[in-house]
Amino acid sequence: MSKMTLTTEGDSHVIVTRHFAASPEAVYRAHIDPKLIQQWMLGPEGWTMPVCINDARPGGQIRYEWSNGKGQGFYLTGEFLELEPYRRIVHVERMHLPDPTPDNHIETTFEANGSGTLMTMRMTLPDAKTREMMLATGMESGMEASYVRLEGLL
Amino acid sequence: MQATLDAAFAALADPTRRAILARLAAGEATVMELAEPFAMTQPAISQHLKVLEVAGLIQSRIHGTKRPRRLSKAGIDAMDQWLAMLRKALEANYDQLDQVLANIEGKKRGEKR
Numbered sequence: 421m422s423k424m425t426l427t428t429e430g431d432s433h434v435i436v437t438r439h440f441a442a443s444p445e446a447v448y449r450a451h452i453d454p455k456l457i458q459q460w461m462l463g464p465e466g467w468t469m470p471v472c473i474n475d476a477r478p479g480g481q482i483r484y485e486w487s488n489g490k491g492q493g494f495y496l497t498g499e500f501l502e503l504e505p506y507r508r509i510v511h512v513e514r515m516h517l518p519d520p521t522p523d524n525h526i527e528t529t530f531e532a533n534g535s536g537t538l539m540t541m542r543m544t545l546p547d548a549k550t551r552e553m554m555l556a557t558g559m560e561s562g563m564e565a566s567y568v569r570l571e572g573l574l
Numbered sequence: 575m576q577a578t579l580d581a582a583f584a585a586l587a588d589p590t591r592r593a594i595l596a597r598l599a600a601g602e603a604t605v606m607e608l609a610e611p612f613a614m615t616q617p618a619i620s621q622h623l624k625v626l627e628v629a630g631l632i633q634s635r636i637h638g639t640k641r642p643r644r645l646s647k648a649g650i651d652a653m654d655q656w657l658a659m660l661r662k663a664l665e666a667n668y669d670q671l672d673q674v675l676a677n678i679e680g681k682k683r684g685e686k687r
Contacts, residue, residue, distance in 0.1 A: 423668075424661070424664060424665055426657065426660065426661045426664065428657075436664060438664075438668050440668075440671065440672065440675055441672070441675065441676075441679075442675035442676075442678065442679055443679075446675055446678050446679065447671075447675065449678070450671055450675060450678070456674055456678075459673075459674045460667055460668075460670035460671040460673070460674045461667055461670075462666075462670060463663055463666060463667065
């Protein structure tokens with residue numbers, strides 16, 4: 421059974437929870453350290469993140485660029501709003517497909533849970549047009565935009 | 575069908591509407607049949623049906639003086655598809671994150687030695 425849950429809340433939010441066998445500090449770092457992000461926020465096999473700018477302070481910029489090595493790619497930009505080390509990250513982000521999608525607001529929290537961490541991500545759903553665009557764009561593999569979307573868009 | 579996912583999510587946010595959908599999953603039903611299990615008037619049920627119809631989740635047809643409703647597969651599929659895509663992408667990334675975290679923890683233990 422999957423360790424992840426994904427539920428909708430009202431008509432405009434998606435709540436994702438996931439347990440990790442590591443400390444809140446480690447999971448938090450994996451969300452803000454570019455060298456670590458580049459190792460996991462990749463989506464489908466074969467995609468890489470050659471550019472990862474992540475200025476983790478309030479107002480700091482985010483820019484992730486993905487590539488499939490065959491000339492296809494997309495990117496995401498965003499800004500950090502709030503950071504509470506090892507506990508909480510609030511940021512906005514938008515995908516560029518290549519036109520920017522509307523801003524999406526995401527709050528991610530990290531709580532000690534047993535010997536590990538419970539991460540909860542509360543995402544604002546993109547509007548219908550954005551979701552259609554996401555579905556229509558690069559969906560051959562089903563998830564090119566992957567986490568970005570997730571994390572971002574939603 | 576111009577269903578929007580927004581409307582679909584809004585439609586599903588209401589417990590009465592979810593119950594109506596669950597009933598319709600068992601087969602076509604008239605407004606009267608749908609109103610029966612709920613302590614609601616037919617106009618109130620009709621209002622919920624209208625929300626579900628605009629969201630593309632149900633369809634109606636004319637049958638004499640009645641307009642029986644049934645589930646619209648397209649509407650429900652659209653929403654499922656979107657959530658399934660999100661779920662799949664997140665699960666793949668988090669499985670990779672598990673590996674990254676295992677490496678971090680392993681390194682930490684190594685340093686302490």
